[in-house]
Amino acid sequence: MGIGPYTVRSNVRRGPYATLTLEGRVEPSEPGQFYMVRGDWGADPLLGRPLSILSDDPSRGLLRFLLKVFGEGSRRLHALEPGQKVHGLGPLGRPFPRAAAEGGGKPVLVGGGVGVPPLVYLGQAFAREGRPFTFLQGARTKGDLLCLEELAALGVQPEVTTEDGSEGERGLVTAPLQRAIEMAAPVVYACGPEGMLKAVASLCRGRVPSYLSLEARMGCGYGVCLGCVVPVVREGVRSYERVCREGPVFEGEVVEWP
Incomplete structure (x- = not known):
């Protein structure tokens, strides 16, 4: 898992969507994993936003994400310009098997x-x-x-x-x-x-x-805050698991849907 400042290499916007490319120290990832990303904008909003990885290139230090504006945090990520700095934590989560x-x-x-x-x-x-x-x-x-x-x-x-x-x-x-x-x-x-x-x-x-x-909405991205739990049933036993830690990928048959 890497923690690092990243530099915005490009941010191609199309309506509410943006393809964000970051440059920095990139750890190898697997499909289905994600990063917690936030801009260098102070304390509001305080928390990063979970972004699924579209592609990575550790040898060149490049990460690509595709995001959509949902709230203030994603709106600010959508507005980032090349050369600006962001903070990223990842890769996180359980990938697709x-x-x-x-x-x-x-x-x-x-x-x-x-x-x-x-x-x-x-x-x-x-x-x-x-x-x-x-x-x-x-x-x-x-x-x-x-x-x-x-x-x-x-x-x-x-x-x-x-x-x-x-x-x-x-x-x-x-x-x-x-x-x-x-x-x-x-x-x-x-x-x-x-x-x-x-x-x-x-x-x-x-x-x-x-x-x-x-x-899911996430606070920390690595299982401490318990803000992203979902109900699951495994071998007849109901419990809660964290989307950021035990997920985000789950077997479809174990998830208890609302």
């Missing part, structure tokens, strides 16, 4: 919103290993589709759904996921809004293993 995809068949990656970047990172890892995969992306509208250039660079054409029908199939991403499961997908990896993940877990339960990266 790539070994679950071994044994044949094409793993299915399902992303929505800012849940897409960690799955692109996972896809990059599969591509390096020579493992083909299926990528499904759901969005409200065409303008919310993310990382299409990164996927194209991998030679991947994602199956797209939009709620308004402005791009791809009209409807929810669960429709192509249902078809993929029926075609014997060996494993499903997903990240996105809670409603989407709940639906993915329901579709996969008892049929195919699923690994879901949960989104």
Whole structure:
């Protein structure tokens, strides 16, 4: 885990989204891990914001994230300019278990919103290993589709759904996921809004293993503040686990959804 000042190398904004590239000391990471990032803006807001890694290059000291404005902290990260300093802590959390995809068949990656970047990172890892995969992306509208250039660079054409029908199939991403499961997908990896993940877990339960990266508000990012706990049921026993420490990736069948 690295703690460090980082310099903003670039910050490419598109509406409420921004692709933020930082330069500094970068520890090797795994797909699904994240950093706690905050700007050098004093005590308000005090806490960093959890950002999933889109890609990293430790040899060049580069980190890339894709973020969306949700509140004051993310708004300030969105507004960062090249040359400014930020504080970062990471990589943190439990990554996607790539070994679950071994044994044949094409793993299915399902992303929505800012849940897409960690799955692109996972896809990059599969591509390096020579493992083909299926990528499904759901969005409200065409303008919310993310990382299409990164996927194209991998030679991947994602199956797209939009709620308004402005791009791809009209409807929810669960429709192509249902078809993929029926075609014997060996494993499903997903990240996105809670409603989407709940639906993915329901579709996969008892049929195919699923690994879901949960989104949560976090205080510290390393398990001390207990601000990001979620209920889980393991072997019939209900307990709480920390998204930042035991997650953010959980087996879909253990999460107790509201």
